[in-house]
Amino acid sequence: MSTYDVDVAILGAGTAGMAAYRAAAKHTDSIALLDGGPLGTTCARVGCMPSKLLIAAANKAHAAQDTARFGIHLDPPHIDGAAVMQRVRDERDRFVGFVLDAVDDFPDRHVIREHAVFEDDHTLRLTSGRKLTARAIVIATGSHPMIAGPIKGAGDRLYTNDGIFDWQDLPESAAVFGAGIIGLELGQALHRLGVRTRLFGRNHAVGPISDPEVRARAGEIFEAEFSAHWHADSEVTQDGDGVIVRWSDASDEDAPWHEERFDCVVAATGRAPNVAKLGLDQTSLPLDQNGVPIFDRLSMRIGDSHIFMAGDCGDDLPLLHEASDEGTMAGENAALLPASYRKQRRTPLSIVFSDPQIALIGATHAELTESACNFAVGSVEFEDQGRSRTMGLGGGLLRIYAELDTGRVLGAEMAGPDAEHIGHLLAWAIEENATVDRMLSYPFYHPTLEEGLRTALRNTAAALSMGPKPPLRSIDCGPGA
Numbered sequence: 001m002s003t004y005d006v007d008v009a010i011l012g013a014g015t016a017g018m019a020a021y022r023a024a025a026k027h028t029d030s031i032a033l034l035d036g037g038p039l040g041t042t043c044a045r046v047g048c049m050p051s052k053l054l055i056a057a058a059n060k061a062h063a064a065q066d067t068a069r070f071g072i073h074l075d076p077p078h079i080d081g082a083a084v085m086q087r088v089r090d091e092r093d094r095f096v097g098f099v100l101d102a103v104d105d106f107p108d109r110h111v112i113r114e115h116a117v118f119e120d121d122h123t124l125r126l127t128s129g130r131k132l133t134a135r136a137i138v139i140a141t142g143s144h145p146m147i148a149g150p151i152k153g154a155g156d157r158l159y160t161n162d163g164i165f166d167w168q169d170l171p172e173s174a175a176v177f178g179a180g181i182i183g184l185e186l187g188q189a190l191h192r193l194g195v196r197t198r199l200f201g202r203n204h205a206v207g208p209i210s211d212p213e214v215r216a217r218a219g220e221i222f223e224a225e226f227s228a229h230w231h232a233d234s235e236v237t238q239d240g241d242g243v244i245v246r247w248s249d250a251s252d253e254d255a256p257w258h259e260e261r262f263d264c265v266v267a268a269t270g271r272a273p274n275v276a277k278l279g280l281d282q283t284s285l286p287l288d289q290n291g292v293p294i295f296d297r298l299s300m301r302i303g304d305s306h307i308f309m310a311g312d313c314g315d316d317l318p319l320l321h322e323a324s325d326e327g328t329m330a331g332e333n334a335a336l337l338p339a340s341y342r343k344q345r346r347t348p349l350s351i352v353f354s355d356p357q358i359a360l361i362g363a364t365h366a367e368l369t370e371s372a373c374n375f376a377v378g379s380v381e382f383e384d385q386g387r388s389r390t391m392g393l394g395g396g397l398l399r400i401y402a403e404l405d406t407g408r409v410l411g412a413e414m415a416g417p418d419a420e421h422i423g424h425l426l427a428w429a430i431e432e433n434a435t436v437d438r439m440l441s442y443p444f445y446h447p448t449l450e451e452g453l454r455t456a457l458r459n460t461a462a463a464l465s466m467g468p469k470p471p472l473r474s475i476d477c478g479p480g481a
């Protein structure tokens with residue numbers, strides 16, 4: 001007979017927590033899924049889905065303004081900001097509804113609508129003051145936007161992803177801080193929706209790109225479309241119902257300072273795991289310098305304890321599909337303790353839904369360089385690539401990294417058209433341990449963007465001394481291949 005109130009307690013009913021719940025429920029009926037916050041998941045409420053809805057509207061507006069070069073002349077489109085935001089909210093609410101229905105399907109006895117903090121390794125204190133003991137625990141508490149430095153000066157004109165999808169209308173102007181994934185996606189979307197936008201980054205980051213050549217190419221394409229400063233010093237002050245931003249180029253101490261007024265600041269300056277308020281200091285868990293428990297990413301177990309991490313709170317790969325995988329592993333292992341299984345992780349894949357899209361697949365350029373791995377690089381530029389050119393999709397760069405001697409594809413970074421699809425093809429091939437030679441044996445249709453992938457593979461084979469360099473633009477495979 002158990003001495004604990006429940007077998008498995010799960011802190012957080014987001015993507016990771018719900019996956020943990022489903023996995024644990026296959027093995028035990030004694031579960032508490034705890035969450036006192038709004039249900040619906042970060043992904044559906046304030047993350048992946050509403051951001052992609054905003055981007056979809058922005059890309060429609062952009063396409064409607066970009067027809068003249070095809071010989072099609074339209075009146076400039078009228079962007080009805082209130083209607084744009086109405087669709088974002090309506091569709092977002094639909095996605096949130098799907099999640100709420102899923103939670104409604106969980107037995108009431110399993111769901112406790114309260115937050116929890118640790119009193120000791122097995123005891124949780126709930127918001128109501130009630131205590132709950134658990135044999136095993138999964139921490140799946142997510143993350144929150146980090147606000148630090150000059151942007152605090154924006155006062156109540158500061159927005160994060162937690163607030164902007166509830167806007168009733170689009171602002172006239174916005175200063176977007178952070179040129180990471182969220183900043184690029186939202187900054188470009190606001191610009192395309194007619195919002196006067198300026199993007200301020202740090203340390204020359206362009207999304208998550210680590211390859212200097214891909215980063216330079218992406219930066220050049222974005223800068224040609226909207227105002228972006230990849231390494232800016234800035235000062236922000238609230239000015240009535242707006243903000244004044246002063247900025248200069250941080251790479252040059254003699255650079256002049258500029259000043260511009262905006263309706264608001266959108267902060268996309270990184271996210272921090274929700275661990276600080278969990279009372280982890282009351283436990284025996286090992287913590288890293290940021291206070292995040294140190295766990296094994298193949299089992300999600302913290303040391304040899306009965307406590308597991310899952311999702312964004314682990315500060316590892318804060319992406320939806322990773323949160324789901326981690327939740328499943330953590331929930332199953334929590335229920336099966338003392339058995340705890342280690343599982344291979346999937347090939348890393350990260351996609352930014354900007355235009356050009358960005359994809360990082362497998363090992364990054366930075367990881368390979370730091371590990372002193374012997375690798376060769378082959379690339380393709382999409383500016384003159386047949387399909388990209390016919391569709392007017394614009395340029396971009398794909399660079400593929402392959403192991404010397406074996407020809408095994410290790411990774412790739414891309415900023416270019418339809419990187420979401422080419423990224424998947426590469427990730428699936430890496431998952432199968434494919435070599436460049438093997439990938440070149442796959443079929444490629446003409447004229448497609450995938451022919452650009454083939455050109456990059458042929459160039460990689462040449463760089464490995466495993467094949468001839470293709471003729472310029474791979475003309476032997478068709479025009480613009």
Ligand SMILES: Cc1cc2nc3c(=O)[nH]c(=O)nc-3n(C[C@H](O)[C@H](O)[C@H](O)COP(=O)(O)OP(=O)(O)OC[C@H]3O[C@@H](n4cnc5c(N)ncnc54)[C@H](O)[C@@H]3O)c2cc1C
Binds near residue numbers: 117140141182317
């Ligand atoms: C703007 C934006 C866009 C994104 N777009 C993408 C994308 O396109 N693709 C992609 O793969 N990823 C994307 N992400 C990342 C993705 O949304 C996250 O990786 C994922 O939602 C993390 O899920 P989670 O379960 O860890 O956290 P969450 O879904 O945030 O769940 C955490 C839950 O824990 C609860 N909680 C917190 N503290 C406690 C406590 N003490 N006790 C009990 N419960 C607690 C919270 O209330 C919350 O419900 C995006 C993120 C953002 C912000």
Ligand SMILES: NC(=O)c1ccc[n+]([C@@H]2O[C@H](COP(=O)([O-])OP(=O)(O)OC[C@H]3O[C@@H](n4cnc5c(N)ncnc54)[C@H](O)[C@@H]3O)[C@@H](O)[C@H]2O)c1
Binds near residue numbers: 151202203268269352
């Ligand atoms: N398409 C997707 O998969 C997707 C989309 C959005 C978010 N996400 C997830 O959410 C996470 C968080 O996204 P994010 O964009 O907030 O973080 P991020 O870490 O990608 O980027 C934050 C950027 O802000 C910069 N920065 C910090 N302080 C600054 C300041 N004061 N001024 C200017 N720049 C500053 C940082 O140098 C960094 O480049 C991502 O890591 C990602 O995993 C994924």
